[in-house]
Amino acid sequence: MARQERAIRTRRAILEAAGAVFDEHGYTTTTIAMVLERAEVTKGALYFHFSSKESLAQAVLDEQVPFGAVPSQPCKLQEIIDMTFVVGMRLLSNSLLRGSVRLAVDQAVPSGIDFAEPFRQWAGRLTELMEEARAQGELLPTVRPRDTVELLVGAFTGIQLMSRALTGRADLAERLSVLWTHMLPSIAVPGLLPALDSGADRGARILAGADTPVAT
């Protein structure tokens, strides 16, 4: 294995360990020693990649939005719906994502870290898709893409928190389906509504077929 490839794998192992520890303990209580123990790497290897707990937390926060990757869809509103369900599914299985979400939700402590950065990144990514949806005639003329996507990001954040608190996120997909049922009639042109899929099993179906293009 080439040196660079090994470094990339080590960095990823450290990030995944850090995500798991941040997820379980939150920012304040987490220590570098706890991450070291979980990652099973040397102190030297960790400090080669991350100079401090702050830089580790920032890197974990920066990993969040890539978890929203989904197969491209001809209908961009469907692609936005898909992102929410896929992130919901990945929250169940991936502790790096969970740790990143917990950091974004933890109140900012005095530090150089921008805990709010994932909110901005999600809003930016989703606004691009929403503008494409608008260009394709998918949206009602009353929709202001930035307002709608910031509402989506905020609502998703709270819904996953409430689902975690009440059921350990077991009912998250159901709750996301309820969110879309309430919001879509205010977003999509009426003719598109019957074609949009916001069933609670949407995320599972996308991930099951994730290696092949999704037909619509």
Next chain:
Amino acid sequence: MARQERAIRTRRAILEAAGAVFDEHGYTTTTIAMVLERAEVTKGALYFHFSSKESLAQAVLDEQVPFGAVPSQPCKLQEIIDMTFVVGMRLLSNSLLRGSVRLAVDQAVPSGIDFAEPFRQWAGRLTELMEEARAQGELLPTVRPRDTVELLVGAFTGIQLMSRALTGRADLAERLSVLWTHMLPSIAVPGLLPALDSGADRGARILAGADTPVAT
């Protein structure tokens, strides 16, 4: 001042101090000593009312839902809208409420505290109002009151978090107005929509006239 009245005032002063400290530091970092210093009461007085940090946190959590008190409205959907705007306003001015919301959002640490209790209490209170709204013919026949109110509680939780992270909650009322604009067409019968007030200044107007009944 009668002995009992003095005890009630002392208890309230301790709760308000505890709310402020939980709001600033979160559950894990907060200590009884920090609350004592803020409340300016004796250790004996604090322990007379609260035997531990856990019981203090539980009492702060239990204070959350009363902050949703609003003047009764003939239209129960308007009363639900009003609760969200009034809680949004009170989050700006009341540190006991802020501390209670932060505790509900903090990930549960191993303890005897039920951090999720406010979610259940809000959902219970709002479901009562939503059932009244249904009985008065205010809701679309597709609405399932429990689903809708749990969506509201989850969405509110995340929207206030995102607003705090991005603007110190300065734009919370605007964000709540966007939430209602998106959700009301899926909840209310069409004839009611023009009469419902979900403008961003709704909370300020209710609180300005809080001592007199609100006419509609």
